[in-house]
Amino acid sequence: MALTKVGRIAMKTLNDEIKVLNNVIVRRNNFVYTPDTKITVQGEKTKMNMFQSINSALDIALRTDDTALVFGEDVGFGGVFRCTLGLRDKYGKDRVFNTPLCEQGIAGFAIGVAAVGSTAIAEIQFADYIFPAFDQLVNEAAKYRYRSGGTFDCGKLTVRAPCGAVGHGALYHSQSPEAYFAHTPGLKVVIPRGPTKAKGLLLSCIRDPDPCLVLEPKILYRGAEEDVPVGDFQLPIGRADILAEGSDVTLIGWGAQVHVLKQVAQLAKEKYSVSCEVIDLVSILPWDMDTVCKSVKKTKRVLIAHEAPLTGGFGAEIVATIQEECFLHLEAPIARVTGFDTPFPHVFEPFYLPDKWRCLAAVAKLVNY
Amino acid sequence: MSVMNRSVSVLSKNIRNCFVRRHVKRSLSSEAGPLFPGAKTSWTESFDFTGKHSYAPIPVYRVMDRRGNIINPDEEPKLPDETILKMYKDMTLLNVMDKILYESQRQGRISFYMTNYGEEATQIGSAAALDLEDIVYGQYREAGVLMWRGFTLQQFVDQCYGNKDDRGQGKQMPIHYGSKELNFITISSPLSTQMPQAVGSAYALKGRNRVVICYFGDGAASEGDAHAALNFAATLDCPVLMFCRNNGYAISTPVEEQYGGDGVAARGPAYGMHTVRVDGNDVFAVYNATRRAKEYALRESKPVLIEAMTYRVGDHSTSDDSSAYRSPDEVKQWSTNDYPTDKLRFHMESRGLWDKEKEKEWQQQARKDVMAAFQAGEVKHKPHWSVMFDEVYKFVPPHLQKQKADMKEHMDKYKEHYPLDKFDGK
Numbered sequence A: 001m002a003l004t005k006v007g008r009i010a011m012k013t014l015n016d017e018i019k020v021l022n023n024v025i026v027r028r029n030n031f032v033y034t035p036d037t038k039i040t041v042q043g044e045k046t047k048m049n050m051f052q053s054i055n056s057a058l059d060i061a062l063r064t065d066d067t068a069l070v071f072g073e074d075v076g077f078g079g080v081f082r083c084t085l086g087l088r089d090k091y092g093k094d095r096v097f098n099t100p101l102c103e104q105g106i107a108g109f110a111i112g113v114a115a116v117g118s119t120a121i122a123e124i125q126f127a128d129y130i131f132p133a134f135d136q137l138v139n140e141a142a143k144y145r146y147r148s149g150g151t152f153d154c155g156k157l158t159v160r161a162p163c164g165a166v167g168h169g170a171l172y173h174s175q176s177p178e179a180y181f182a183h184t185p186g187l188k189v190v191i192p193r194g195p196t197k198a199k200g201l202l203l204s205c206i207r208d209p210d211p212c213l214v215l216e217p218k219i220l221y222r223g224a225e226e227d228v229p230v231g232d233f234q235l236p237i238g239r240a241d242i243l244a245e246g247s248d249v250t251l252i253g254w255g256a257q258v259h260v261l262k263q264v265a266q267l268a269k270e271k272y273s274v275s276c277e278v279i280d281l282v283s284i285l286p287w288d289m290d291t292v293c294k295s296v297k298k299t300k301r302v303l304i305a306h307e308a309p310l311t312g313g314f315g316a317e318i319v320a321t322i323q324e325e326c327f328l329h330l331e332a333p334i335a336r337v338t339g340f341d342t343p344f345p346h347v348f349e350p351f352y353l354p355d356k357w358r359c360l361a362a363v364a365k366l367v368n369y
Numbered sequence B: 001m002s003v004m005n006r007s008v009s010v011l012s013k014n015i016r017n018c019f020v021r022r023h024v025k026r027s028l029s030s031e032a033g034p035l036f037p038g039a040k041t042s043w044t045e046s047f048d049f050t051g052k053h054s055y056a057p058i059p060v061y062r063v064m065d066r067r068g069n070i071i072n073p074d075e076e077p078k079l080p081d082e083t084i085l086k087m088y089k090d091m092t093l094l095n096v097m098d099k100i101l102y103e104s105q106r107q108g109r110i111s112f113y114m115t116n117y118g119e120e121a122t123q124i125g126s127a128a129a130l131d132l133e134d135i136v137y138g139q140y141r142e143a144g145v146l147m148w149r150g151f152t153l154q155q156f157v158d159q160c161y162g163n164k165d166d167r168g169q170g171k172q173m174p175i176h177y178g179s180k181e182l183n184f185i186t187i188s189s190p191l192s193t194q195m196p197q198a199v200g201s202a203y204a205l206k207g208r209n210r211v212v213i214c215y216f217g218d219g220a221a222s223e224g225d226a227h228a229a230l231n232f233a234a235t236l237d238c239p240v241l242m243f244c245r246n247n248g249y250a251i252s253t254p255v256e257e258q259y260g261g262d263g264v265a266a267r268g269p270a271y272g273m274h275t276v277r278v279d280g281n282d283v284f285a286v287y288n289a290t291r292r293a294k295e296y297a298l299r300e301s302k303p304v305l306i307e308a309m310t311y312r313v314g315d316h317s318t319s320d321d322s323s324a325y326r327s328p329d330e331v332k333q334w335s336t337n338d339y340p341t342d343k344l345r346f347h348m349e350s351r352g353l354w355d356k357e358k359e360k361e362w363q364q365q366a367r368k369d370v371m372a373a374f375q376a377g378e379v380k381h382k383p384h385w386s387v388m389f390d391e392v393y394k395f396v397p398p399h400l401q402k403q404k405a406d407m408k409e410h411m412d413k414y415k416e417h418y419p420l421d422k423f424d425g426k
Helices: A002-010 A014-028 A050-064 A087-091 A103-115 A131-147 A178-182 A194-205 A219-223 A258-272 A291-297 A314-329 A356-367 B002-023 B083-106 B120-128 B143-149 B153-161 B194-204 B222-236 B267-271 B283-300 B328-336 B340-350 B355-379 B385-387 B397-415
Strands: A047-048 A069-072 A096-098 A122-124 A157-163 A188-190 A212-217 A227-231 A239-242 A249-253 A276-280 A283-285 A302-310 A335-339 B133-136 B213-216 B239-247 B276-277 B302-309
Touching: A002 B002, A002 B143, A014 A212, A047 A050, A047 A219, A050 A069, A050 A087, A050 A194, A050 A219, A050 A227, A069 A103, A087 A096, A087 B120, A103 A122, A103 A258, A103 B153, A122 A239, A131 A157, A131 A178, A131 B355, A157 B083, A157 B340, A178 A188, A178 A283, A178 A302, A178 A314, A188 A194, A194 A227, A212 A219, A219 A227, A249 A258, A249 A291, A249 A356, A258 A276, A258 A302, A258 A356, A276 A291, A283 B222, A291 A314, A302 A314, A302 A356, A314 A335, A335 A356, A335 B153, A335 B302, A356 B397, B083 B120, B083 B143, B083 B340, B083 B355, B120 B302, B133 B143, B143 B153, B194 B213, B194 B222, B194 B239, B222 B239, B222 B267, B239 B283, B267 B283, B276 B283, B283 B302, B283 B340
Parallel strands: A069 A096, A069 A122, A122 A157, A157 A212, A188 A212, A249 A276, A249 A302, A302 A335, B133 B213, B213 B239, B239 B302, B276 B302
Antiparallel strands: A047 A227, A188 A283, A239 A276
């Protein structure tokens, strides 16, 4: 009797699920997503959130490349974030399939697929679970070309992994591991800020001649929506985007954090009449020093914000380069607002994140230095 | 130049040695079998692959039939009535707790939950066969083991809320329980990482009359850590019970896509481990298997692999909707057939231990108890925000002290923007 009831609850429709999830996300979001106006790709557009735009990119990759394979844990039924929804039905289970539950296996298998010239698009269910695959990615994928003097490569490899805070993910569903991979010559690492960027970057990574890691901020899968070009297009790896021009402070971030920074720019303008330039780094490896340094030479003050911990975070690399390239231009020490040097905590997430108030306080310090 | 000369002379000596070896008379072993160090085996002169066809699948050990009757009286565990009653009450209390906490997640009161429906007997049967001194490494669907050991409803609820009485200080997602007193290592979300750790603990505890039990799923068994754990356990003679809860699914992935062989049990003999496959929905069978595995592990200082066959009746978690990948009919079949609590209740009723009236009374009591814990847990504050900096290290190092101080300064100035009303003030 009780069980039938249980069964009924367990069988609640997907709609209920989305409603609840959305409630949680809206309540806990520490930013507001505003549709991308930076990207100007021509052609028909339709409203998509980020899991739908990624689905669209994968669909195009499978359609335009007969050798392309899409696989990972639970990918067959659409993936836990729904990015591969419908693709198995469309392209068959030989091309879109579940793997056994083993990240090192997924990465190694994907490298092998790519090493013989097929296109491998692998999903690691959460970036937090990429570490068993670390050896395959760092020692194998990244070094395949170099160690053979270019005889072999696995450039047709792309690994996708959801990263970042989501409101309730705690230690193992929230991490942003970009800095670990930034320390790995041979890999390319990108992080999209929304649906359009995700689609264009993913298609670039899939077609790039080097192995790529796409870290997808999972909060944006459902929490970001905009008109996305339905056709095939690519956006450059290694180039940052200036999302808002400004003259007093340069704010640098990536992924979901750029939306926090956009709000910070707004608040700084309203509260302190400070004009902020907002840069989305987009690409962690390689990264766009030119755009960053040009902006810094103009504003002379810099804030870098990321969710990952402070020590050894990718912000540190940017700081080092800025002081090398722009030393005499700086009017204040470069500020870093980041997650703390602790594991990512569950109930303390609102205090852990580099939210708009922590960033705004840092902006105030920069201009009053 | 002299280095070169020396090399040449070493080289020519090596070449000379080769010639000497060639002229040594062959001495043939009198041993008829193969001498290879890699396997103690025999020769064969007829070619055949070894495969699925070479072995029958490992049978499923059971004690009760579907109606709760003991099939072979010799296998009845002959437990005292109060133990059987505790088994049933813990299994059903787990159901009631799951129901209330699942619904509370649906209402947004807690952020996440995982139910144990269908796997009550794997948890309670194995827990009952062990002693409190035995160490438990869980995966995440073992709340029943903790319940058996005495974790209170309040402790479960407090952890799910991450409130100030949560032993884990609100740091982990709901259901990541742990208890030092109950020898239950705190749950960690990454799969299979607990497996080699359990083996290491068992090695360290050798000779102290304790075993370690390690729970893992059919999906987790595919991780590299699973292989490492089983191989270490066997080669280093560790008194560990590797307990697989084979519930048919790893989130959406059915076992047919998880492995090609005869389940997880078939791997045991390949590693050189004693292995048993058991009906995970038969609490007495699980009890017997675990009891005997423990006795053997202690007597021989060896590991045992137990594969408990069961079915995950609930969704994987509250983030999952299993109707997207399995039919309601399939789930219904398992919730009406062979359901672990039903099987035990039939047995208890036939022995006169239980009846409709008692069931009704108990269900009411269980619900009342869970609701009381739930309501008490909900109103408790979460720990002070600065607790986030504790327990990263034994002592807070200077760089973290600085970050904490910076955050305090920030909080003093911007406190109106933070949900401080839900957190402890000091």
